Amino acid sequence: MRKWITILFYAVIAALLILIWEKVRSFKLFKDREAVTTHNIVLKEISGLGNLELVKYAYRDVVEQSIARDFLPDPKAILIIQGEAVGCIDLRKVTADDIVGRGDTLVVNLPKPEICYHKIDHSRSKVYHTEYAFMNEGLLLEEAYKRAEQQILQSALDSDILEQTRQNADLVLKPLLENTTGKKVVLKYPMEGELRRLK
Known part of the structure; x- marks a missing residue:
């Protein structure tokens, strides 16, 4: 019984030390030294x-990331992420056979x-808040950024960025070609199917 009381006592002391550290760190009592790069x-x-x-889609995401722990409090981080996804057409794939004149x-x-x-965009993203993360901050932030980047891609696909890219090609490329050639231009794409992401 005494052994369990001792273990419980040390666990409470450890939890209190973690709480005190988090509070002290949040008050910025320790000045950061100048970084040398x-x-x-x-x-x-x-x-x-x-x-x-x-086309470019700009995103802002608030990411809450945590790591589940059995005994200690769960480390948590809240990040405000700014990011973007860009739709394009690879003109290197266009060959002379792809351009056909008909009258x-x-x-x-x-x-x-x-x-x-x-x-x-790491320069515009920031860590808003962390809790109990002094030993796991690097892992927390790395996972949060990785998940945010995946979410930007998925959100862009869900928002029909590829269809918007096709529409913008008609608005930008078609007038340019018509003015250059003096002919009516029709832009065609491969048969409908899964529009793929650039590898």
Whole structure:
């Protein structure tokens, strides 16, 4: 019995110390030292680009992330995430065979619209609040950012970003080609099906 009382006593002391640490940390009694940053950057790859970006969806997400613990309080974090997803058409896939002249009409067979990238804007995102996270903060934030990035992609797909990309191609690319060629331009896409995400 005495053993259990001792264990309970130490558990209560540990919980109190964690609570005190969280309260002290939230009052910013400890001043942050000036950060020192060094860089050792190496150019890794040069890639040619051919994506015509046609629409950008901007998102703001409030993410609550926690880690379930058995004995100690659950570490929690609340983040305010800013991010974006961009729809595009990869013009590198257009070949001479995809452009067909029919009298005064030019038919251009374009590839399917894609999400060329989706990302979190870390410079505009911030950690709003953390609780009991002093040992798990890195893991909490990494998981929260990863989930937020996946949610941005899914939200963009659910909001028909690919269809909006196709519509914007008609608004942007069609007049440009018509003015350049002096012909009526018809933009065509592959048969309907699952519009894919750029790998």
